Amino acid sequence: MYGLLPLSGGRALCVVVALLIAAAPHSGAFAQTSLITAAESGDLPALQRALQAGAALEERDAQQRTALMAAVQANQTKAARLLIEAGADVNARDSIEDSPYLLAGARGYLEILRLTLENGANLESTNRFGGTALIPAAERGHVETGRTLIAAGVDLDHVNRLGWTALLEAVILGDGGPDHVAIVGLLVDAGASTDIADRAGVTALQHAKRSRYTEIVEILEAAGAR
Known part of the structure; x- marks a missing residue:
């Protein structure tokens, strides 16, 4: 019924089985x-x-x-x-x-x-990069999400597998715009450490200066960052 070309017995049987499997409805634990x-x-x-x-x-x-x-x-x-x-x-x-x-x-x-x-x-669960929910929220500039997670008690200074905290990600992967400025302000006001450096020994303030994120630099310096 599948219009098979003449095949040897073994090959014909394999083709029929494969076609039947493909035609069968998907079922099972992963359907x-x-x-x-x-x-x-x-x-x-x-x-x-x-x-x-x-x-x-x-x-x-x-x-x-x-x-x-x-x-x-x-x-x-x-x-x-x-x-x-x-x-x-x-x-x-x-x-x-x-x-x-x-x-x-x-x-x-x-x-x-x-x-x-x-x-x-x-709140202690981490993603495949070893980061809490707060870290990608900070990176992407989700201000209200960041505020909500901070209020919920997520660890402000958790370091992911890249060696970054939420503050470091907000500076390194952010764009220095209003949302990331707000996130940095939230983290600093909540007591996030400004002195934790990345694996190369570069702090959030140093990254902000390199990227010329003036407003973020001002927030970090006012908090005593080095």
Whole structure:
């Protein structure tokens, strides 16, 4: 039925098996379930139906994402809220060591971040670079996210695998614009150390001077940075 060309018995059997596998519907532990699909698309009625039908909250797809992780990646706030209220794990890791909490912080999805913080987010958890949620938030200039994480009690001086703190990332990878100036101000006001240097021995102040980030230099010098 597949229009096979004449083949020897062994080869023909292999071709038939391969075609049958390809034609079979995807199933198993890593299939994209209806719950994950609904979460990613923000389809709340479909999400509710899947939950009412007994869908497993922590089922995973091929990227090891839960439905909540898929919702966070797509910034589907209402879907994320529904899943969290149903008991979804805000610390569940995917294949690249992200969690709903860590990703919401990194991307600046403030409403979802607050939901994760209210529902058991592990403030000490770190991403694949060994950084807390605060570090990428600072790097990307997510001011309100940074403020929220600081208020939640995330370690201000945690050093990631690159040898950088949130303050160092805000200066080294930031653009010196208003958002990064604000982030630096928040970190300094909260008590972040200005003296922690990178692996080359260069401090945040020295990086700011090299990049001619005048406003950041002023904030750091006023805080006694060297």
